[in-house]
Amino acid sequence: MKLVDLFDCFLIDLDGVVYIGDSAVPGSVEAITYLLNNDKTVIFLTNNPRHNISEYSQKLKKIGIEGVSLNIITSATALASHIKDSFSDLKNKKAYVIGSEALKKEIELTGLNFVSGDEAKKADFVIFGGHPEFHYEEMKIATLAIANGAHFFATNRDMVYPTIEGHIPATGAMLASIEAASGKKAVSAGKPENMMFDIADSFHDYDKDKIVIIGDHLDTDIRGGKNAGISTILILSDPNIEDELKQSEIKPDYVIYDLRDLQKDISEIEKL
Numbered sequence: 553m554k555l556v557d558l559f560d561c562f563l564i565d566l567d568g569v570v571y572i573g574d575s576a577v578p579g580s581v582e583a584i585t586y587l588l589n590n591d592k593t594v595i596f597l598t599n600n601p602r603h604n605i606s607e608y609s610q611k612l613k614k615i616g617i618e619g620v621s622l623n624i625i626t627s628a629t630a631l632a633s634h635i636k637d638s639f640s641d642l643k644n645k646k647a648y649v650i651g652s653e654a655l656k657k658e659i660e661l662t663g664l665n666f667v668s669g670d671e672a673k674k675a676d677f678v679i680f681g682g683h684p685e686f687h688y689e690e691m692k693i694a695t696l697a698i699a700n701g702a703h704f705f706a707t708n709r710d711m712v713y714p715t716i717e718g719h720i721p722a723t724g725a726m727l728a729s730i731e732a733a734s735g736k737k738a739v740s741a742g743k744p745e746n747m748m749f750d751i752a753d754s755f756h757d758y759d760k761d762k763i764v765i766i767g768d769h770l771d772t773d774i775r776g777g778k779n780a781g782i783s784t785i786l787i788l789s790d791p792n793i794e795d796e797l798k799q800s801e802i803k804p805d806y807v808i809y810d811l812r813d814l815q816k817d818i819s820e821i822e823k824l
């Protein structure tokens with residue numbers, strides 16, 4: 553039996569699995585096209601809140617992946633829907649939102665009112681996603697608002713983001729400064745937490761043994777899959793991952809080199 557035949561629903565991480573920068577990871581386009589053409593459910597899960605869903609669809613289309621049934625969940629869309637489900641009367645509450653335009657758009661849809669400057673120091677919510685213009689004033693306002701009792705949320709805790717230059721600082725690295733200053737830990741939406749997996753669940757009716765997550769990071773993708781009680785496949789695209797895998801207590805169910813390996817017989821795949 554081929555590895556691909558074990559599952560009906562594929563939760564697939566984007567960065568490092570489907571593409572790195574603007575280039576497709578070898579074999580990813582063919583593999584995903586196969587899944588889409590063979591009645592498999594494909595849901596992309598990305599911790600990266602920098603782009604909105606239509607930008608991700610465009611990016612996938614550019615490398616050759618398209619289909620009416622493309623499902624994409626970002627840490628920003630997951631966080632917005634969690635806030636909407638967990639709190640009432642959002643129209644009368646104030647939010648200090650730090651992050652990309654895409655994150656702000658998603659949070660805006662919850663009905664929360666955005667505040668800035670002095671008003672933000674008394675905000676009901678501090679919502680954090682990393683962005684390249686992150687600066688001291690944002691750190692300061694967020695810290696003061698949290699000290700004043702604001703609910704503290706973050707899109708994700710990824711410390712670095714893979715680029716062709718190498719790994720660059722991401723949301724988790726910036727978030728750490730506010731957590732250090734405030735002494736409070738944010739509630740995070742991204743993998744390995746359950747929020748994105750719960751939303752993915754609402755897209756289908758499969759039993760957990762038919763669902764697999766494929767990702768390139770142990771701490772987020774594989775740990776998240778384990779927390780969610782589904783199968784896990786680690787893809788060895790990150791240059792440091794083999795060493796990390798040897799030392800980590802997090803063990804994926806299967807390890808593959810790239811998505812083409814989904815077509816291999818299970819006996820040929822490394823099972824941990």
Ligand SMILES: [Mg+2]
Nearest residue numbers: 565567568768
């Ligand atoms: Mg990744």
